[in-house]
Amino acid sequence: MSKQAIQLSDHFTVSRLLRFVVPCIGTMLFTSIYGIVDGLCVSNFVGKTAFAAVNLIMPLPMLIGTVGFMLGTGGSAIVAITLGEGDKKRADSYFSLFLTVALAVGAALAVLGLVILRPVAVLLGAKGEMLEYALRYGRILLVSVPTFILQNMFQSFFVTAEKPNLGFAVTVGAGVTNMVLDVVLVGLLGWSVEGAAIATFISQIVGGVLPVFYFLNRNNTSRLHLKRPLYNGRVLWKACVNGSSELMTNLSMSLVNILYNYQLLRFAGEDGVAAYGVIMYAAFLFVAVFVGYSVGSAPIVGYHYGARNRSEVHNLYGMSLRLIGEMAVVLTIGAMFLIPQVARFFVGYDPELLVLTTRAFRLYGLSFLIMGYNIYASSFFTALGDGITSALISFLRTLLFQVAAVLVLPELLGIDGVWLAVTAAELASLAVSFAMFRRKDRIFHYRSE
Numbered sequence: 001m002s003k004q005a006i007q008l009s010d011h012f013t014v015s016r017l018l019r020f021v022v023p024c025i026g027t028m029l030f031t032s033i034y035g036i037v038d039g040l041c042v043s044n045f046v047g048k049t050a051f052a053a054v055n056l057i058m059p060l061p062m063l064i065g066t067v068g069f070m071l072g073t074g075g076s077a078i079v080a081i082t083l084g085e086g087d088k089k090r091a092d093s094y095f096s097l098f099l100t101v102a103l104a105v106g107a108a109l110a111v112l113g114l115v116i117l118r119p120v121a122v123l124l125g126a127k128g129e130m131l132e133y134a135l136r137y138g139r140i141l142l143v144s145v146p147t148f149i150l151q152n153m154f155q156s157f158f159v160t161a162e163k164p165n166l167g168f169a170v171t172v173g174a175g176v177t178n179m180v181l182d183v184v185l186v187g188l189l190g191w192s193v194e195g196a197a198i199a200t201f202i203s204q205i206v207g208g209v210l211p212v213f214y215f216l217n218r219n220n221t222s223r224l225h226l227k228r229p230l231y232n233g234r235v236l237w238k239a240c241v242n243g244s245s246e247l248m249t250n251l252s253m254s255l256v257n258i259l260y261n262y263q264l265l266r267f268a269g270e271d272g273v274a275a276y277g278v279i280m281y282a283a284f285l286f287v288a289v290f291v292g293y294s295v296g297s298a299p300i301v302g303y304h305y306g307a308r309n310r311s312e313v314h315n316l317y318g319m320s321l322r323l324i325g326e327m328a329v330v331l332t333i334g335a336m337f338l339i340p341q342v343a344r345f346f347v348g349y350d351p352e353l354l355v356l357t358t359r360a361f362r363l364y365g366l367s368f369l370i371m372g373y374n375i376y377a378s379s380f381f382t383a384l385g386d387g388i389t390s391a392l393i394s395f396l397r398t399l400l401f402q403v404a405a406v407l408v409l410p411e412l413l414g415i416d417g418v419w420l421a422v423t424a425a426e427l428a429s430l431a432v433s434f435a436m437f438r439r440k441d442r443i444f445h446y447r448s449e
Helices: 014-046 048-057 059-064 066-084 088-123 128-143 145-160 164-188 192-208 210-216 233-242 244-267 269-306 310-347 351-383 387-413 415-444
Strands: none
Touching: 014 048, 014 145, 014 164, 014 192, 014 269, 014 310, 048 059, 048 088, 048 128, 048 192, 048 269, 059 066, 059 088, 059 128, 059 145, 059 244, 066 088, 066 145, 066 233, 066 269, 066 351, 088 128, 088 145, 088 233, 128 145, 128 192, 145 164, 145 192, 145 210, 145 269, 164 192, 164 210, 192 210, 233 244, 233 387, 244 269, 244 387, 244 415, 269 310, 269 351, 269 415, 310 351, 351 387, 351 415, 387 415
């Protein structure tokens, strides 16, 4: 049994569930790792001003690229439910529609981003050398937004297509491409921040364009295939609403990162922004585990909900809460031991910045005990087709609570309040997540068979 290919329609034990989601976790981890290499090369080969500039402007292309997360997660949930209902032809049609619309919208947003890049960089506080670095890096990343969107979408749809291992392989290929090019273009050829941006762009072509040819091949064993899309405004709107939580999460992350950088410039100057950049790169590794698990398990939940298999949805819900709790403890303990080593890789050349970064990360790392439940709650309701509840959790967690915390806590605790803001926001969100779990069970009946 264990050697058979795992299908969405299976009954899942803990080991079977982990086997299915581990490639998706690996995909997220590897995506984080090759993003970290970008930061390492810029920080060590170009300097901390360039590193701060990259992290200051990064929220803009990330914000624009959120449409890929929205249509990837919201669309894949609809496709999974449709597969569970037994209509593969309609599922393929939806899949093709979501991909085509995302690509068209991405191209339009890339043009908009290029127009507003300089005023946004100035508004964020960049000036002088930092402004020039930010513009040089940002222009290339904005051109790559359409491929970035496709890459984000395929992370979800490879799982729905029952090809998580292939999705992981594509991510590894993209990641290796990025890391090798980072070292060559930034480290060996000295192409500065442009080299890091070009490396990212080419890696996104690997991760976002090559899968198109795979899904166009109707002779493969994928559950999904691309075909001529048929416009369906109702389904497209439903995918947008259903994926609005992921849109909100990524929009909020970008906006909140801007606010964090603003506060850090006030309390610690350029060093504070650089320290926050290190934290973000390293935190991606830990958050990737929770996001990977949630994205990997969501199509299973959606499939069984579509198939009206209430007992299996109940089984997945209970197992997931236990697994997330165990992962949270292990990751938090691991973070406390790994933090000084991770910080030294990035900013070991600056003793004062190293001390600041290490303390900041230890305070920030307390959030790992809590955030997994909130990430899963949002993803779980998306999988059930309840985009409004999912968006509510994401809005409160990633925007409202964090904005309140990062504005209030620094006034009370100084710079430590900036680092503790995310933990405070996650704690407040946890109360909302579990309240929604109890309330929505009256509709979806996942807490009992």
